[in-house]
Amino acid sequence: MTEIVSEMKSKPVYSPLQYDPKSRWNLFIGEGEGLIGLINLLSTSESIRPVTTNLMYTGSDVEKAYAQSYFSPSRCNKISRFENQDALLAELPEILASSRMGLRLYICGLETFLWKVAGIARAAGMHKSEYNMQLIGSKARRVYCPHCEATSEGVTTDIHECDGCGLSLINCDHFSREMGAYLGFRVDAEVHGEVPQRQELYR
Amino acid sequence: MNTPFSYPARVTSVNQITPLIKHFSFERIDGKPFGPFSAGSHAVVGMREGDESYKNPYSLVGASNNFMRYEMAIRLESNGRGGSLFMHNNVKVGTELEIGNPFNLFPVYKPAKKHLMIAGGVGITPFMAYIHEMNLMNSNFELHYSIRDFEYGAFAKELQSQYPKQVKLYIQADDVLANFNKILNSQPLGTHVYVCGPHRMVGDLLRIADELGWPSTSVHSEEFKAPDPGNPFTVTLAKSHHEINVRARESLLEALEHANVEIPYSCRGGACGFCKTEVINGDIDHRDYYLTDAEKASGKFMMPCISRAQGDHLTLDL
Numbered sequence: 001m002t003e004i005v006s007e008m009k010s011k012p013v014y015s016p017l018q019y020d021p022k023s024r025w026n027l028f029i030g031e032g033e034g035l036i037g038l039i040n041l042l043s044t045s046e047s048i049r050p051v052t053t054n055l056m057y058t059g060s061d062v063e064k065a066y067a068q069s070y071f072s073p074s075r076c077n078k079i080s081r082f083e084n085q086d087a088l089l090a091e092l093p094e095i096l097a098s099s100r101m102g103l104r105l106y107i108c109g110l111e112t113f114l115w116k117v118a119g120i121a122r123a124a125g126m127h128k129s130e131y132n133m134q135l136i137g138s139k140a141r142r143v144y145c146p147h148c149e150a151t152s153e154g155v156t157t158d159i160h161e162c163d164g165c166g167l168s169l170i171n172c173d174h175f176s177r178e179m180g181a182y183l184g185f186r187v188d189a190e191v192h193g194e195v196p197q198r199q200e201l202y203r
Numbered sequence: 204m205n206t207p208f209s210y211p212a213r214v215t216s217v218n219q220i221t222p223l224i225k226h227f228s229f230e231r232i233d234g235k236p237f238g239p240f241s242a243g244s245h246a247v248v249g250m251r252e253g254d255e256s257y258k259n260p261y262s263l264v265g266a267s268n269n270f271m272r273y274e275m276a277i278r279l280e281s282n283g284r285g286g287s288l289f290m291h292n293n294v295k296v297g298t299e300l301e302i303g304n305p306f307n308l309f310p311v312y313k314p315a316k317k318h319l320m321i322a323g324g325v326g327i328t329p330f331m332a333y334i335h336e337m338n339l340m341n342s343n344f345e346l347h348y349s350i351r352d353f354e355y356g357a358f359a360k361e362l363q364s365q366y367p368k369q370v371k372l373y374i375q376a377d378d379v380l381a382n383f384n385k386i387l388n389s390q391p392l393g394t395h396v397y398v399c400g401p402h403r404m405v406g407d408l409l410r411i412a413d414e415l416g417w418p419s420t421s422v423h424s425e426e427f428k429a430p431d432p433g434n435p436f437t438v439t440l441a442k443s444h445h446e447i448n449v450r451a452r453e454s455l456l457e458a459l460e461h462a463n464v465e466i467p468y469s470c471r472g473g474a475c476g477f478c479k480t481e482v483i484n485g486d487i488d489h490r491d492y493y494l495t496d497a498e499k500a501s502g503k504f505m506m507p508c509i510s511r512a513q514g515d516h517l518t519l520d521l
Binding site: 020022023024096097098099100101102103104124125126127129130 | 389393419
């Protein structure tokens with residue numbers, strides 16, 4: 001099973017954020033620890049024009065302090081801090097609806113957050129070349145169950161019990177960009193009740 | 204890929220809509236509907252005049268939901284190779300021609316939030332079908348149309364009166380030129396731009412869109428190139444052991460067709476890829492937009508609709 005699982009081409013490969021010099025406006029979007037990736041990008045891209053750069057993030061007071069010192073008025077036009085992820089995601093569609101062509105998004109945070117933002121960007125008509133994302137933090141997975149159509153969040157093991165139907169699912173590297181989730185399937189489909197020992201793989 | 208099928212058709216109307224452009228309507232001789240097409244499609248018109256025959260692609264301008272009738276607006280190219288001259292001088296109501304199945308190299312990107320069309324001169328033709336389709340879809344669109352003179356702008360009057368808010372005309376005679384920087388500068392996120400017109404205009408628009416941070420996936424262009432003449436050359440067909448002469452003013456594809464060698468085609472302008480042919484020997488003068496740089500450099504393939512021999516001989520795998 002592991003050979004099949006490790007050769008999936010749909011598994012996203014993340015790399016550090018890269019500034020697109022063709023951009024005319026830049027929207028940095030971060031969640032918690034993900035702010036580190038945004039700060040790295042800003043610090044290494046001298047040519048980013050402050051008036052065209054905005055930051056939206058959600059994070060603790062520690063992250064707030066970092067945001068204010070690195071995204072200072074000399075580097076950034078506007079900082080918007082949100083109570084939580086949902087508040088940020090609720091605001092984003094409106095911001096994109098009033099944005100113009102030439103905008104680039106730089107997104108950093110946990111995987112589920114990245115793909116939720118990407119989904120909003122796509123719904124706003126953006127192409128994947130207009131947003132860039134980096135995963136920072138836990139590699140825990142969002143897993144989709146094809147048996148009951150529920151998704152389980154924060155899965156760190158190869159096998160887990162589905163949050164929806166309770167079946168033991170093994171998750172593979174087949175990833176849906178639409179759902180931002182890996183595909184799980186019943187591990188004991190052939191012989192019910194024969195569930196192998198689970199291993200923690202995604203911390 | 205198969206050669207697109209063609210139908211015997213009859214001209215049902217001819218209208219001189221500008222001093223240089225005639226508008227034609229066609230129906231099938233057997234009375235059946237044509238195939239469906241999507242906005243931006245072209246179809247090849249097959250003409251015959253004595254020993255000469257022409258096959259020219261033209262955009263379909265009519266409503267894409269009317270299959271009984273195809274419509275085309277054709278500009279007279281006095282220095283062209285004869286096809287448009289034939290259409291203007293010889294074709295009347297009742298004339299019988301061949302109309303090929305349509306093929307679309309310039310489709311509307313339907314999920315776009317807004318469609319921005321940039322037309323120059325006869326480049327308006329695909330957008331006439333676009334506008335029909337966008338009305339059906341209730342899409343947000345804008346058309347910027349550059350013409351030499353009001354009198355010379357096909358459909359200019361009707362477009363302006365039907366869509367006063369969405370259509371902006373730029374009339375060179377009045378010194379009003381389209382400013383692509385200004386047009387592209389403040390378009391909402393999710394806009395797709397489509398450009399059809401003279402080579403230089405298309406180039407300018409592509410360059411400015413790139414400079415303004417438009418991703419190439421949101422920028423669509425169409426340019427039809429008619430095959431330019433070149434030096435005459437000969438081709439050897441390796442499989443059928445034929446020798447064919449290609450005259451200066453005919454394309455290799457036309458020379459093959461005259462020798463009854465059928466190969467698939469659609470756009471006849473170096474864009475669609477249908478006629479891709481394997482070359483065994485000889486240097487190629489590549490003139491198409493279809494082959495990749497690597498394929499061109501390999502010297503193994505060519506597009507006979509538009510490309511020619513660099514020297515005086517080619518051997519083809521036909």
